[in-house]
Amino acid sequence: MIYRRKNSRMSPGLSRLYQLQPDPYDNTQKATIRICLFTEVTNAVELREKVRNGEIDAALIRPELVYGVYVLLAAANRTVHQMAHNRMATRSLSAELIYSLSPSRNISDSLVTFGIAEKSTALLAAVFDDKSGSAMKKLCKQIAGKPTDMGELNELINAKQIRKIYQLTDAVYNDDSLSDHITSRLVYKDFAS
Amino acid sequence: MDVDMNDETAEEKYEEGFGFEMDRKPMSQGAEARIFKSMYLGKPSIIKQRFAKKYRHSTLDERLNKHRVRAEVKGIMKAKQVGVETPALYFVDGERNEIVMERVEGCSAKEWIEKIRKENDEKEFKDNLSSFGILLGTKVGKLHAASVVHGDLTTSNVLLRDGNPQQIVLIDFGLCSQMKITAEEKGVDLYVLERAIASTHHDSEQLFKSVLEGYEKSGGKGAKGALEKLEEVRMRGRKRDMIG
Ligand SMILES: Nc1ncnc2c1ncn2[C@@H]1O[C@H](COP(=O)(O)OP(=O)(O)O)[C@@H](O)[C@H]1O
Ligand SMILES: [Mg+2]
Numbered sequence: 107m108i109y110r111r112k113n114s115r116m117s118p119g120l121s122r123l124y125q126l127q128p129d130p131y132d133n134t135q136k137a138t139i140r141i142c143l144f145t146e147v148t149n150a151v152e153l154r155e156k157v158r159n160g161e162i163d164a165a166l167i168r169p170e171l172v173y174g175v176y177v178l179l180a181a182a183n184r185t186v187h188q189m190a191h192n193r194m195a196t197r198s199l200s201a202e203l204i205y206s207l208s209p210s211r212n213i214s215d216s217l218v219t220f221g222i223a224e225k226s227t228a229l230l231a232a233v234f235d236d237k238s239g240s241a242m243k244k245l246c247k248q249i250a251g252k253p254t255d256m257g258e259l260n261e262l263i264n265a266k267q268i269r270k271i272y273q274l275t276d277a278v279y280n281d282d283s284l285s286d287h288i289t290s291r292l293v294y295k296d297f298a299s
Numbered sequence: 300m301d302v303d304m305n306d307e308t309a310e311e312k313y314e315e316g317f318g319f320e321m322d323r324k325p326m327s328q329g330a331e332a333r334i335f336k337s338m339y340l341g342k343p344s345i346i347k348q349r350f351a352k353k354y355r356h357s358t359l360d361e362r363l364n365k366h367r368v369r370a371e372v373k374g375i376m377k378a379k380q381v382g383v384e385t386p387a388l389y390f391v392d393g394e395r396n397e398i399v400m401e402r403v404e405g406c407s408a409k410e411w412i413e414k415i416r417k418e419n420d421e422k423e424f425k426d427n428l429s430s431f432g433i434l435l436g437t438k439v440g441k442l443h444a445a446s447v448v449h450g451d452l453t454t455s456n457v458l459l460r461d462g463n464p465q466q467i468v469l470i471d472f473g474l475c476s477q478m479k480i481t482a483e484e485k486g487v488d489l490y491v492l493e494r495a496i497a498s499t500h501h502d503s504e505q506l507f508k509s510v511l512e513g514y515e516k517s518g519g520k521g522a523k524g525a526l527e528k529l530e531e532v533r534m535r536g537r538k539r540d541m542i543g
Contacts, residue, residue, distance in 0.1 A: 122314045123314065124313060124317055127319050130321075130337075130390055130397075175317070176341070179317055179340045180389065184390070283387075289387060290387045294388060297369055297372045297373055297391070
């Protein structure tokens with residue numbers, strides 16, 4: 107059996123589709139997010155520019171700061187909730203997702219911290235409402251890099267930096283409780299002050 | 300045979316293990332809130348739903364509910380920051396006054412106390428109450444030292460992860476207050492717990508004695524003042540009881 111790939115860069119099955127609920131447990135409203143991890147990325151400078159001028163409508167996130175898929179999905183669910191209630195702090199779902207990942211209420215700081223940097227060689231691409239995968243495929247063509255299994259995310263995580271950003275420096279946590287603390291911080295953000 | 304890996308339908312499946320589910324029947328129904336078991340993005344959770352109360356004026360009711368959700372979120376977070384374990388926050392719906400949080404598996408301190416009463420002999424029971432009380436007192440002391448008053452300390456609002464009395468998780472922060480906390484408020488917080496223990500568990504004086512021991516040990520600066528106020532509040536309580 108020969109597997110043939112139409113597009114050598116994108117092997118399907120590496121991007122993942124997740125279901126969200128803008129108002130949790132209200133099954134009548136649904137949203138989805140598609141996520142794909144890219145490594146060996148060589149055109150981060152160009153990608154940043156394209157995000158800035160609107161050519162790319164996707165969240166391009168630093169994977170080293172995302173402590174697992176659950177954290178990203180919790181931020182994504184906050185995003186679609188804020189969208190459904192006209193409460194977004196930023197101008198697009200993609201920017202709102204990056205902002206939602208941050209414990210800070212400073213929008214531009216959050217986008218700089220969690221969005222990809224010029225030197226980034228890996229990124230998490232996230233697209234809302236892309237059930238068919240066509241948007242991710244289009245995006246993939248613009249990323250000079252290798253679609254990589256989500257399982258690799260664990261290898262890229264920078265736990266030390268994450269602890270610093272979320273101010274979790276002192277205590278010891280196991281994986282689960284660290285991810286829980288991060289999510290708690292994200293939820294808390296809208297109630298701080 | 301050629302297999303087209305770009306087949307669109309192959310990508311339309313959702314990843315498993317990140318679903319949403321919610322029980323139809325509440326696991327707890329209180330005066331202010333209903334608790335439902337749920338799954339949030341694949342994690343065992345509960346949803347705490349504050350409902351409208353018909354006997355309260357609707358604008359006031361809505362304002363109170365919002366205030367309580369806010370107080371609860373902030374209290375849970377603040378407690379975490381000072382090393383007092385609380386459930387993880389997963390999602391808050393500020394519009395519907397709902398909080399989705401981590402489901403703590405185990406039992407409440409209330410259930411645990413009545414369980415060991417049955418299983419232990421008298422001395423074991425006292426010793427167990429004593430070491431648990433000291434730990435609980437330490438936690439309350441930490442909260443007070445950080446200027447957080449819980450507002451509704453009872454043995455139902457203390458959960459034990461996996462039923463382990465060493466793994467205390469505090470819940471139900473809707474009545475908590477923060478900042479500019481007086482010694483009087485801390486004293487009342489302790490008094491509420493004392494009364495709750497007395498009315499829930501017979502022959503359990505040892506428990507509150509130990510709570511105070513732990514509280515004093517954890518000794519934030521204000522602990523002494525709070526204990527003095529507790530004594531005052533008790534006196535007032537006794538007078539009230541006598542008058543009837
Ligand atoms: N995070 C949780 N994990 C497991 N059980 C919980 C959790 N939160 C609440 N419960 C259960 O629901 C009950 C009521 O919740 P609580 O927050 O105390 O609300 P109420 O104001 O009605 O007392 C608790 O006594 C406990 O048995
Ligand atoms: Mg309660």
